[in-house]
Amino acid sequence: MMEEFVKDATVPKLANTDFRPITEVIRRLINDSNFNVVLWVLKIIGVMAKGLRRPFAGAAKNNFANIIAKFRDKKTQMIE
Numbered sequence: 001m002m003e004e005f006v007k008d009a010t011v012p013k014l015a016n017t018d019f020r021p022i023t024e025v026i027r028r029l030i031n032d033s034n035f036n037v038v039l040w041v042l043k044i045i046g047v048m049a050k051g052l053r054r055p056f057a058g059a060a061k062n063n064f065a066n067i068i069a070k071f072r073d074k075k076t077q078m079i080e
Helices: 002-009 020-029 035-052 054-070
Strands: none
Touching: 002 035, 020 035, 020 054, 035 054
């Protein structure tokens, strides 16, 4: 399911619609203990930020502290 989301969202520009439900799920899953879930959440955030640009700025700012905290992990996959 996440692969499909990333594949579908990888376009030059996404339509500006209500993406709040997705950001709510992202906020809950970013602190998940499963490493693979966190990796997919970071990929989804990247794809959405690239596709939505300015409309996603507020949601990105709200999740910024959690994202930076994930980069403190010493796992090479997380840093990549």
